[in-house]
Amino acid sequence: MKLIAKDCSPLNPQPTAAEADWLRRVAASVRAGDFVVPISGDRDDDEPIVYCSWDGTWWAGRYVGSLSFEGRSLVIEPRFGLATLRNWLFEATSVVLTESPGRLRHDESFIAQLLASVWAHGFVEAARHGLPALSRDVATKGPTIRGRLDVAASIRLIASASREVVxxxxxxxxxxxxxxAIIAAYGVLRRWLGVPDEQWMPARAKELIPHLMAVTGPRPRVPTKAELDRIRYTPITAGFAPIAELSRQIANRRGLAADVDASGETKGVLLDVAELWEMYVLSVLRRSATPLSVKHGTRERDASKKLLWSDVNGQGLGTLIPDAILSAGNDVQGVADAKYKSLHPSANAPNGPQREDLYQMAAYLGRFAPLNGKAAWGLLAYPDDPSRPTVAPAEQYSPWGLDHGKRVVFTSLPHDAERATEKLRGLISQMTSERSALRTQA
Structure with a gap:
């Protein structure tokens, strides 16, 4: 059995009774984080791969990819199409995906291309100053000392009547x-893509890989996360830490998901589209917010703050990490969050925006925006839905007011980066002007 769905959408057609029973077992037994390969190296909490809503409708979650479980498979395709994900990836990482025909089926080839492109881009960026040659201690035995003397080992050697030292x-x-890890991932990507002459790799990567392979061999053992964490990088080689971890994740997914075997082993490769949308929004935001500075709260941990603090021991409670904080110097002007959801009203959210997202933005503004008369604004950015060309009420009637002159703006962003930048630039200019006017009146 093979089910095909689209991310963040109800399954069409809805599953039969037998298929629904299988999906319940998937939802209960399979953790998304075990199969998601992160694009940016840092992700939010996992959500269900599939779930059944209150009215009995089965939905796919925010992931795309393929998964096999109990001898059956599930393929989740991007609801906005592969071309849209290509645009987002290019804007967020400057990675260009080329058509690379190979052995993979159409529903899997994009996942492999996406991972290969992100991996190759990350490897080349990390190797800007060369390969990760790291210091290690090498012990030698001989009549002369080379380096520092290993006293304990030398004493044991001398005690055995040897004339050598260590x-x-x-x-x-x-x-x-x-x-x-890097060479192991390279081998897996080559098998996934099946493209002759390594056409998917940048020239710089083709130049460097043989040097690493000469040391590791063509099929090195995949290291554990603990082994990677023990590596002490230098400032120059620190960029290899995230690409090594990404390589480990790719290398551990040797079969590209939907290969169903007799053993019924659970296999899969999933990508978090919400993570990619967040990266796209942040990139567009940085282009459109000039001269304001944009700090990425999710990646820059010094931007995070707690909602509550204990009067007894000073311990914080309720971490608040917005996707972006916009400021002029030390003056926070706005907070932005990317939402890979629908802005239009639905049965679960009659007003459009979900209630928890409204509370989250109110908490962000209450914590990051000062209460000394400096009005601030919040921006919630949703992907434009071509199948629903009308403007959602929440966006149509923006901005929405909070206390102390704060405003919240809802917007749906085009999938084209230039149009999205133009739209955001206009919104930010409008909110900045209104903020200045409110401060003048105050």
Whole structure:
């Protein structure tokens, strides 16, 4: 059995009774985080891969990809199409996806292309100053000391009537867990894509890979996360930490999901589209907010604050991490959050925006925006839905007022980065002008 769905959409057609029973087991037994390969290296909490709403309708979650479970498979395709995801990825990472025909079926090829492009881009960026040659201690035995003397080992050697001593010297080497992870991922991506002459790889990556492979061999063991965490990078090689972890994740998914085997083993590769949407919105926001500075709250942990603080021990409670904080110097002017949801009214959200998102934005503004008369604004950015060309009421009647002169704006952004930038630039200019007027009146 194979079910095909689209992300953040009801299954069409709805599953039969037998299929619904299987989906319940998927929802109860399969954790999305075990199969999601992160694009940016940092993700929000997982959500269900599939779920049944209050009215009995089955929905797919925010992921795209494929999953096999109990000998059956589920393929989740992007609801806005592959071209849209290509646009978002290019805007967020400057990665260009080229058509790479190979052995993979159409519903899987884009997932492989996406991962391969992100991986190759990250590898080339990390290797801007060269490959990750790291220091390691090498022990040598001989009549002379090379480096520092290993006293304990030398005493044992002398006690055995040897005329040699043991010394330890530090040398730079590519022989470490990060190199193993990168080459292991490279091998998996090659098999997934099946493209001759490595056409999917940038020239710089093609140049560097053989140097690593000469050290690791063509099929190195995939290191554990603990082994990667123990690596001590230098400031120059620190960029290899995220690409090594991404490589480990890719290498551990040797079969591209929907390969259903007799053992019934659960396999899968999923991508979090909400993560990609967040990266796209942040990139567009940075282009449109000039001269305001944009700090990415999700990635820059110093931007996070707690909602509550204990009067007894000072402990914080309720972490608030908005996607973006817009400021002029130390003056916070706005807070923005990307929502990979529908802005239009629905049965679950009659007014359009979901209640928890409204409360979240109110908490952001209450915590990050000062209450000394400096009015601030919040922006909730949703993807434009071509199937619903009308303007959602929440956007049509924006901005919406809060206390102390604060405003909340709802907007649906086009999937084209230039149009999205133009729209955001106009909104930010409008909100900045209104804020200045309110402060003058105050």
């Amino acid at each position: 010394s330890v010297r530090s040398e730079r080497s590519l022989d470490h867990a990060a190199s193993d």
